[in-house]
Amino acid sequence: MTDHIVAPADELEEGGRIITELNGREICVFNIDGEYYAYNNWCAHQAGPICEGNITGTTEASFDPESLEVSLDYCREGEILNCPWHGWEYEVKSGKCLSRQKVQLPSYAVRVEGEDIIVTL
Numbered sequence: 591m592t593d594h595i596v597a598p599a600d601e602l603e604e605g606g607r608i609i610t611e612l613n614g615r616e617i618c619v620f621n622i623d624g625e626y627y628a629y630n631n632w633c634a635h636q637a638g639p640i641c642e643g644n645i646t647g648t649t650e651a652s653f654d655p656e657s658l659e660v661s662l663d664y665c666r667e668g669e670i671l672n673c674p675w676h677g678w679e680y681e682v683k684s685g686k687c688l689s690r691q692k693v694q695l696p697s698y699a700v701r702v703e704g705e706d707i708i709v710t711l
């Protein structure tokens with residue numbers, strides 16, 4: 591395991607992201623609400639550039655067994671990373687895929703030390 595300086599922390603504002611290459615891999619660091627998350631820029635569907643996708647919300651369905659009605663609600667704004675190729679959705683804070691069960695973005699330890707963002711891989 592090796593530490594890599596990605597950028598000065600003041601270059602990554604809240605809601606922003608930095609994509610860089612470390613050890614031949616494209617790695618993205620997100621700043622979400624002041625917390626940092628690092629993932630491979632690689633979607634589990636067909637290897638699309640997941641980290642270049644929009645951060646949005648998602649649509650959740652609920653079913654009322656009495657009326658047999660299904661309703662859709664848009665929710666979780668700012669928590670969902672959408673793959674720009676085919677729209678698979680991932681939780682940006684965990685890497686968990688919402689589009690397929692048991693799919694997870696590979697993640698890396700990331701921290702701020704002094705003035706720098708450091709990713710360990």
Ligand code: FES
Nearest residue numbers: 633635636638673
């Ligand atoms: S490559 Fe990401 S959804 Fe297809």
